[in-house]
Amino acid sequence: MTATLDVGATEINPVAKLLAALTLAVGLVLSVDWVSASTALILELILLAVLRVRLRALLHRGAILLVAAATTALTITLYGEPSGTVHWHFLLITVSDGSLTLALATFLRVLAIALPAVFLFLDTDPTELADGLGQVLRLPARFVLGALAGVRMIGLLGQDWRYLGYARRARGVADHARLRRAAGQAFALLVFAVRRGSLLATAMEARGFGAHSTRTWARPSPFGVREIALIATAFAIVAAAITMSVATGQWNFIGSR
Structure with a gap:
């Protein structure tokens, strides 16, 4: 059997969750701007609501991510590259419009990238994930x-x-x-x-683990329409985030910095 969402939702293969999380992570690291990050974060929250993931469990697991994102944003606010109007300066600390904007974009981006990872490990059993990696991805x-x-x-x-x-x-x-x-x-x-x-x-x-190149598995790891739909949704979220960022003129490719 595959992992469930613990709230009566349909079962989803852990490999699909992993691929969806990787898709969102790769798509969101292409640009450092607050528009694409906020768009992706809002759509991810909607997706989690549709999948009926318990908000309390998600916040309990992801509380440390909020602290990490806030700490990163604070560091960038104080020590980021200054640009625009400088609001406060003391020794090496410079708070400017540019550092504040970059801090907001980083805060939202960390949450948008980490949220799918929290969802991945929210109720996924390691054995079920291993079954999927061996049978679906053929590792x-x-x-x-x-x-x-x-x-x-x-x-x-x-x-x-x-x-x-x-x-x-x-x-x-x-x-x-x-x-x-x-x-x-x-x-x-x-x-x-x-x-x-x-x-x-x-x-x-x-006990013979790894003695043969081929191996049988005790439990099947099905990969069907639900899994494909989840991965397609992840691609759609990335596409919507990038489109919104480009349309508003906020697209800032990370390689150009």
Whole structure:
């Protein structure tokens, strides 16, 4: 079975979500202007509403993106290339019309590019995505299964970090020098991860993973009309955003800067 949207909507293959997100990302990086970014963002929100994606879950997963976009916009506002009227200047900080416009365009563009990625991982199971990558995109099974195994192990990092902290506290080495303790604990976590990855690779090879060029899959990964419609919608959003930007004279190809 493929991943669902968790709200009663029809099931969509994770590969279609991935291709749609890549289409939007590639189309939106061609220009740095607020018109194309805002157009794409509005159309994406409409698409998510049509797909009945829960807004609360989307905001919960994407809250960090709002912070990242705002931080990026603030940095560009203060240190972007000045142009037009200068509103404030102090040492290396210059706030001008050009930096404000570029900051707004960057803020909207980060949200427009990141929103589909949040939608992609909102309810997609890694195993279902791996099934799609192997059956729909025909990627090598060795690469797909290795990546899936690695993703499955990411959840153990948090548990390892807690256990390392408990062990250091039991030995009495976690009471002082927090920065040094964090650096040492991070190195120990890296060593654990490398060891676990080596053991996992050995175990998978012992079980015959990657021994043959062709492989069968336990679950089918259908790719039909719904998936094609989603990808076509992504192309339509990019086309509408670029058309609106060119029509308003705001198109600013990134290679010309």
